[in-house]
Amino acid sequence: xxxxxxxxxxxxxxxxxxxxxxxxxxxxxxxxxxxxxxxxxxxxxxxxxxxxxxxxxxxxxxxxxxxxxxxxxxxxxxxxxxxxxxxxxxxxxxxxxxxxxxxxxxxxxxxxxxxxxxxxxxxxxxxxxxxxxxxxxxxxxxxxxxxxxxxxxxxxxxxxxxxxxxxxxxxxxxxxxxxxxxxxxxxxxxxxxxxxxxxxxxxxxxxxxxxxxxxxxxxxxxxxxxxxxxxxxxxxxxxxxxxxxxxxxxxxxxxxxxxxxxxxxxxxxxxxxxxxxxxxxxxxxxxxxxxxxxxxxxxxxxxxxxxxxxxxxxxxxxxxxxxxxxxxxxxxxxxxxxxxxxxxxxxxxxxxxxxxxxxxxxxxxxxxxxxxxxxxxxxxxxxxxxxxxx
Amino acid sequence: xxxxxxxxxxxxxxxxxxxxxxxxxxxxxxxxxxxxxxxxxxxxxxxxxxxxxxxxxxxxxxxxxxxxxxxxxxxxxxxxxxxxxxxxxxxxxxxxxxxxxxxxxxxxxxxxxxxxxxxxxxxxxxxxxxxxxxxxxxxxxxxxxxxxxxxxxxxxxxxxxxxxxxxxxxxxxxxxxxxxxxxxxxxxxxxxxxxxxxxxxxxxxxxxxxxxxxxxxxxxxxxxxxxxxxxxxxxxxxxxxxxxxxxxxxxxxxxxxxxxxxxxxxxxxxxxxxxxxxxxxxxxxxxxxxxxxxxxxxxxxxxxxxxxxxxxxxxxxxxxxxxxxxxxxxxxxxxxxxxxxxxxxxxxxxxxxxxxxxxxxxxxxxxxxxxxxxxxxxxxxxxxxxxxxxxxxxxxxxxxxxxxxxxxxxxxxxxxxxxxxxxxxxxxxxxxxxxxxxxxxxxxxxxxxxxxxxxxxxxxxxxxxxxxxxxxxxxxxxx
Numbered sequence: 001x002x003x004x005x006x007x008x009x010x011x012x013x014x015x016x017x018x019x020x021x022x023x024x025x026x027x028x029x030x031x032x033x034x035x036x037x038x039x040x041x042x043x044x045x046x047x048x049x050x051x052x053x054x055x056x057x058x059x060x061x062x063x064x065x066x067x068x069x070x071x072x073x074x075x076x077x078x079x080x081x082x083x084x085x086x087x088x089x090x091x092x093x094x095x096x097x098x099x100x101x102x103x104x105x106x107x108x109x110x111x112x113x114x115x116x117x118x119x120x121x122x123x124x125x126x127x128x129x130x131x132x133x134x135x136x137x138x139x140x141x142x143x144x145x146x147x148x149x150x151x152x153x154x155x156x157x158x159x160x161x162x163x164x165x166x167x168x169x170x171x172x173x174x175x176x177x178x179x180x181x182x183x184x185x186x187x188x189x190x191x192x193x194x195x196x197x198x199x200x201x202x203x204x205x206x207x208x209x210x211x212x213x214x215x216x217x218x219x220x221x222x223x224x225x226x227x228x229x230x231x232x233x234x235x236x237x238x239x240x241x242x243x244x245x246x247x248x249x250x251x252x253x254x255x256x257x258x259x260x261x262x263x264x265x266x267x268x269x270x271x272x273x274x275x276x277x278x279x280x281x282x283x284x285x286x287x288x289x290x291x292x293x294x295x296x297x298x299x300x301x302x303x304x305x306x307x308x309x310x311x312x313x314x315x316x317x318x319x320x321x322x323x324x325x326x327x328x329x330x331x332x333x334x335x336x337x338x339x340x341x342x343x344x345x346x347x348x349x350x351x352x353x354x355x356x357x358x359x360x361x362x363x364x365x366x367x368x369x370x371x372x373x374x375x376x377x378x379x380x381x382x383x384x385x386x387x388x389x390x
Numbered sequence: 391x392x393x394x395x396x397x398x399x400x401x402x403x404x405x406x407x408x409x410x411x412x413x414x415x416x417x418x419x420x421x422x423x424x425x426x427x428x429x430x431x432x433x434x435x436x437x438x439x440x441x442x443x444x445x446x447x448x449x450x451x452x453x454x455x456x457x458x459x460x461x462x463x464x465x466x467x468x469x470x471x472x473x474x475x476x477x478x479x480x481x482x483x484x485x486x487x488x489x490x491x492x493x494x495x496x497x498x499x500x501x502x503x504x505x506x507x508x509x510x511x512x513x514x515x516x517x518x519x520x521x522x523x524x525x526x527x528x529x530x531x532x533x534x535x536x537x538x539x540x541x542x543x544x545x546x547x548x549x550x551x552x553x554x555x556x557x558x559x560x561x562x563x564x565x566x567x568x569x570x571x572x573x574x575x576x577x578x579x580x581x582x583x584x585x586x587x588x589x590x591x592x593x594x595x596x597x598x599x600x601x602x603x604x605x606x607x608x609x610x611x612x613x614x615x616x617x618x619x620x621x622x623x624x625x626x627x628x629x630x631x632x633x634x635x636x637x638x639x640x641x642x643x644x645x646x647x648x649x650x651x652x653x654x655x656x657x658x659x660x661x662x663x664x665x666x667x668x669x670x671x672x673x674x675x676x677x678x679x680x681x682x683x684x685x686x687x688x689x690x691x692x693x694x695x696x697x698x699x700x701x702x703x704x705x706x707x708x709x710x711x712x713x714x715x716x717x718x719x720x721x722x723x724x725x726x727x728x729x730x731x732x733x734x735x736x737x738x739x740x741x742x743x744x745x746x747x748x749x750x751x752x753x754x755x756x757x758x759x760x761x762x763x764x765x766x767x768x769x770x771x772x773x774x775x776x777x778x779x780x781x782x783x784x785x786x787x788x789x790x791x792x793x794x795x796x797x798x799x800x801x802x803x804x805x806x807x808x809x810x811x812x813x814x815x816x817x818x819x820x821x822x823x824x825x826x827x828x829x830x831x832x833x834x835x836x837x838x839x840x841x842x843x844x845x846x847x848x849x850x851x852x853x854x855x856x857x858x859x860x861x862x863x864x865x866x867x868x869x
Contacts, residue, residue, distance in 0.1 A: 034848025045841040051808075052834045059810040060827045062419040063446075066412065071419070073412045074426050074803055081807045145782065150803040152781035157806075230809075237777050238467035239424075239809040244833055273861065366861075381861060 029100075031266050031365050031384035039096050040255030046092035047251025050085050051244050075149045078157070079127045082164040085247055087120030089215075089254050090171035096255070097176070100265060102388075107189035111175045119171030126163040152239070154227040158220070165219020165250065169211035169258050176259075177204075194288050211258045218253025222246040263326040267387045270294060270320055273368065273379040276308050281383070284320045284328060293321040296371075296380065297334075305380075312336065312372015318349070320363070320382070328363040328382065334371075341368045417803055418445045422824040423464045424805030430475075433797040437673070437680075437741065438486050439478045440788055440798040443767075452476060452485065452767070456512070459769055465813035466804060468822040469777040471499075471786060474512075476767040477796065479680075486680075487515040487636070488793060489762035497772050498787045499779060507772035508820065511765035518562035518633025520584065520626070521555055521761060522681075524616050525577070526643040526688075527569040529604040530724060538644050538688050539600060545753035546595050554761035556588050562633045565591055566626065569598075570612035571605030574620070582620065584629045607724075609647040610658070610665040613736055616641065617672040617681055637681040639740065640760050642753075644688045645724035647732060653719045655711035655729075662705050662732055669739040682793065683740020684760045685733035686753065691746060692727030697734040705735060741794045771821050780804050 029038050058077070065071040072080060094115040098108030134156055138146045146156050180196050182188040187195060199207075222245075229235045229242035236242060268284035282305050286292045297316040298309035307313040314334035321329050332338035332349025340347040340361055349359045367382045417426035430442035442462075443449050449460035454474075463472040477486040490511065497504045523546070525531075531539045545551060555565050564584035567577035576582050578598035585591045616639050620626060629635060647658050673680045698709050707715040710731055717723050730746050737744035745756045770788065774780070781804065789797035811829035813822035856862045 030848055030852040032848055032852055034844075034851075038845060038848065041841045041844050045838055048834060048837055048841075052830055054808060055810070055827065055830045058419075058424050058805065058808060059422065059830075063421050066419050067447075069413050070411055074417060074805075077805055078807055148782050150783040150806050152804065152806045233777070236467065236812065238465075238812055239805070239807065240467070240812050241833065243808045244830075244837075248837070 029261060029386070035261045036256070039093065039259060039261060040252045042096050043089055043092045043255030044248045044252030047085055047089055047247040047254075048244060050088040050251075051247035054081060054084065054243075078131075078149070078160070079124055081243075082127060082160060083120045083123040085250060086123040086164045086168035086219075087116040087171070089168045089251050090119035090175075091116030092251070093172045093255060093259055094175050097259060100261060101191040103189055103191060107179075111179050111189070114178065115171040115175035117171070118174050119168045122167040122170060123164045126167060127160055130160055130163065152230065154223060158223055161219045161223035161226075162216055165215040165217070165222075165254075166212045167215070168219065168250075168254055169213070169215025172258065173208055173211035176207075214257025214259075215254055218250050218257055221253050222248075222250030225249045264289065265387055266326075266384045268320065268322055268328045268363070269383045269385050270296065270305055271381050271383055272305075272307065273381050274307070274311060274377070276311055276378070280305070284322050284382075285326075285387070289324065291321070291323045293319050295319045295333075307371070307378050307380075310376065311378040312374075312376035313378045314371075317371050318369060321360075328384075329360045330363050330367075330369055330382070331358045331360040333358050336371065337373045339370045341370060342366070416444065417801075420462045420464050420802070421446065422827075423466075423810045424808050425462075425464045425466075426803045426805075427462050428801040428803070430798045430800040432480075433795075433799075436480065436796040436798075437794045438488075438796050439480050439483075440475055440790070440796045441478045442473055442475045442788070442798055442800045444800065449474070454513075454767060460767070462802075463824060464780075464802065464804075465822045465824070466777055466780045466809050467812040468815065469774040469780055470771065470813070470822050471773075471802065472769065472771045472821070473786065473788070473800070474767055474769045475788060475798070477794075485766060487764035487766055489759075489764050490768060490790075490793070491762075494790060494792050495770075496787075496789045496791055497770065498789075499772070499774050500784045501787075502774075502779075504772045504774065506775075507770060510769040510771070511763075511767075512769060513766035515764035515766060518564070518629070518635030519761070519764070520564050520566065520630055520635040520637045522566045522568065522616055522620060522637060522639040523757075524574065524612050524639060524641040525567070525569045525599070526607060526609070526645070527571045527603040527605070528607040528643075528645070528648075529571075530607070531644050531688075532602045532604075536600060536602070541688060541750040541753060542642060543595065543599050544750035545757060546599070547592060548750070548754045551754050551757040551761070552588055552591065554758050555591065556586075557763075561586055562635070564629055564633075564635070566620070567591075567594055568612070568616065568620070569603070570608060571603055572608055574608075574612040574615045582623045582626055584626060606650070607643060607645055607648045609641065609643050609732070610661050610736075611649075613639070613641050613683065613685075613740075614665050614668045617669050617683065617740070621672075621681060636764065638760050639681055639683045639742075640686060640757065641683065641733075641736070642686045642688060643733070644728060646692075646719045646729040648719045648724060651720045654716050655719060655723060656707045656715040658719075658729070658732065659705050659707050659710050662710065662735060666705070666735060666739045669736060673739075673741060680741065680794075682742045682760075683737055684742040684756065685737040685740075685744045686756050687728035687730050687733050687744070687746040688753065689746070689748060690727045691730045692723055695731075697731045697738070710735075743792045773821075781806075 029035050062071055091112045095108060095112035098112060134146050135143045145151060179189060183190045184195050184198065226242045226246035229245055230239045269281045270284060271281035272278055282294060284292065284294050294304035295316060296305045296307060296318045297303050298307055298313045299315040300306065314336045317334045317336060318338055319331045319333055321331065330340060330349065332351050335351045338349040340349060342364060347361045349361065351358050363382045365384045369380050371378045416429040420427050427444045429444055432439040443460050444462060446457045446461040449457050454460045460474045477488055478484065479486050490509065492509045495509060497507045525542060556563055564586045566582060566584055568574055569577045577594060585594060621637055630637060647661060669683060693712050693714060695712050714723060728746060734744040747753050747756060783801055783803045785799050785801050787797060787799045811825035811827060813824055815822045
């Protein structure tokens with residue numbers, strides 16, 4: 001039995017994989033729907049932890065520190081609460097990315113801290129400016145009421161929530177842009193082996209929109225939860241659980257909307273499901289992210305994945321391709337039966353000599369590709385796994 | 391490097407400015423909540439200061455051990471505020487012990503009078519008290535076979551009243567029984583003697599109260615003397631000084647102040663004004679032993695209408711007598727009823743309460759009220775109808791409605807963003823208890839647990855699905 005799996009020229013020219021070159025840390029984040037939630041769960045959890053720290057500080061430690069004259073003025077409570085949460089959310093968002101990319105600890109903390117600091121101080125600034133403007137937003141007889149730093153109001157604080165949300169997105173955006181610029185220009189904290197390429201203005205604008213808009217939406221949802229739980233007696237009627245819910249929803253929404261785990265942290269793999277050579281797998285991607293094509297067949301030399309001919313595999317049976325945008329496809333190169341199977345769907349890719357080009361179809365995580373017919377059948381699956389596996 | 395340090399220094403300075411640590415004690419954090427409380431602001435017109443304990447330190451300074459119930463407590467969810475307070479002499483700043491019940495105070499939350507509140511007295515006073523009972527001995531008291539004086543007799547001899555006058559055999563409490571018609575004298579005559587024994591008290595009342603006397607009713611004079619010369623009598627003064635006793639005067643009459651046969655109601659106006667001045671002066675000079683004057687009318691009111699509102703108003707013929715300014719008192723007005731307006735005026739100036747009673751039981755209640763226990767400090771709990779009243783800074787005003795002129799205002803500032811764990815109300819209890827901050831952990835830890843679980847759920851469900859669909863197990867080889 002031939003057991004070797006040879007790689008084509010493209011594969012053999014790849015740099016040797018190492019943790020320095022392929023920094024990904026998402027063993028526990030499979031390429032399923034959960035990957036969209038993981039960052040959100042982490043940021044939401046951090047925001048909830050931030051809420052607890054505030055509770056601990058104000059309720060538990062406040063009286064003691066007040067006696068030591070180390071307790072902040074009441075007028076700053078709102079500033080510190082919103083700015084602290086904005087800073088923490090920004091910090092966790094960038095820290096999550098740094099962890100996933102296995103950035104060096106120094107750079108990981110530096111960029112996360114930068115994002116947190118930008119969000120914190122910009123929120124403080126906007127908060128103070130807005131509070132100065134609040135009296136001008138009300139009539140003279142209500143000026144005293146709205147200037148009361150104890151007033152529980154969504155009407156006069158919604159803008160503060162929204163501004164804090166925008167700032168919580170702005171910090172990570174600026175930190176990510178600085179990281180990418182430094183990596184591209186000076187080679188600092190390069191994620192992976194390749195320096196990032198410059199993005200277009202439209203990409204930058206889109207990224208800015210996702211960050212600030214996502215932060216804005218998340219904070220506004222948090223404010224809505226804060227108001228609902230704090231206002232209505234049937235839902236609690238005080239700001240204890242309301243503030244906890246607000247912090248979590250803001251953090252969760254921020255993680256969900258501003259930055260998700262990008263596809264470039266995953267790589268496509270072809271894995272044999274047949275008994276012969278079961279479990280053998282090869283990556284479709286190249287380490288540098290360039291487009292590539294992997295061939296599967298029984299031709300004994302030069303193919304990326306060898307499969308035995310007596311199991312229904314032609315010499316050059318199928319190929320798996322990936323472009324720069326991480327779109328994966330499979331092509332049927334043989335007149336032998338080639339079927340892609342997925343839930344409630346079968347796609348026949350057998351080569352039709354009357355057509356000018358082979359048939360191909362987009363691949364999805366978990367697709368099975370069945371080659372051959374009857375008892376002479378081979379089966380492979382397509383998997384998206386963390387790039388670290390390469 | 392230097393530029394980096396400069397940036398850091400600027401950030402540090404900005405942060406320090408922003409954090410802006412509070413150097414003053416107030417507004418102080420309310421323990422167990424996210425509220426803050428300002429220092430209390432006693433009304434400068436108060437006769438005695440009502441001092442609200444705004445911090446645990448203030449409780450400790452007054453040597454109150456129950457710090458957890460002495461310091462303020464707030465729960466926004468329940469709309470409850472718990473405050474503790476003590477009365478203090480405005481001149482000496484010494485604690486001032488008074489009897490106080492729920493109906494003697496008014497609680498307002500941002501100027502809205504509250505109905506749902508409870509007053510819990512703490513630490514009954516153990517220092518002395520002197521009850522000065524001034525009984526009308528004029529002829530009218532003995533008319534109809536002594537009907538009225540017998541009511542007084544039964545009231546004074548009832549077990550409850552005797553027990554209230556002599557709560558413990560520690561010699562700290564004394565009673566002075568005086569009677570007046572034209573002159574104010576010791577019941578039975580002789581030098582003033584403070585009675586400290588139940589048996590002696592009963593004997594004195596039994597022997598002398600029902601002995602018929604006569605004469606005019608010099609009520610105002612008796613009150614004036616009771617508030618002044620009686621209290622500086624050598625024996626009385628020694629009793630007060632040695633036991634730090636609080637004098638409580640109870641003046642009892644069945645008619646009008648009537649000094650001459652030609653007196654009309656209007657004749658009493660300048661006399662009453664003079665008496666009020668004397669009473670007020672005596673209370674101002676009293677230090678911590680301010681005499682308190684209760685007045686009791688035995689019978690019914692001679693006319694409709696009460697004393698006009700207003701503490702510092704002087705009596706006028708109309709305000710005192712209504713339409714009876716020129717009506718003769720002797721054999722005319724005094725037959726109709728009691729001058730309840732005069733009595734109210736005197737009691738108000740004397741920091742006490744005026745009563746009109748017809749039965750001996752009613753009289754006994756008055757004596758019991760006057761002899762009520764005094765307490766060192768009080769705990770006040772109140773609840774606003776809706777927690778929406780806790781959504782901005784609010785002022786709590788506590789005012790005394792009788793006894794003394796005293797009120798205090800204190801401001802509370804809720805946190806506009808956060809609350810401490812919501813309080814819990816045990817079954818059958820009226821008021822909420824604070825929930826420990828540990829409760830926040832019971833919110834945090836399960837939530838974090840769920841988040842961690844969800845983090846693993848993706849990988850777990852992915853592997854489970856592959857196992858179910860036999861992706862993780864080799865297929866059988868062909869035979």
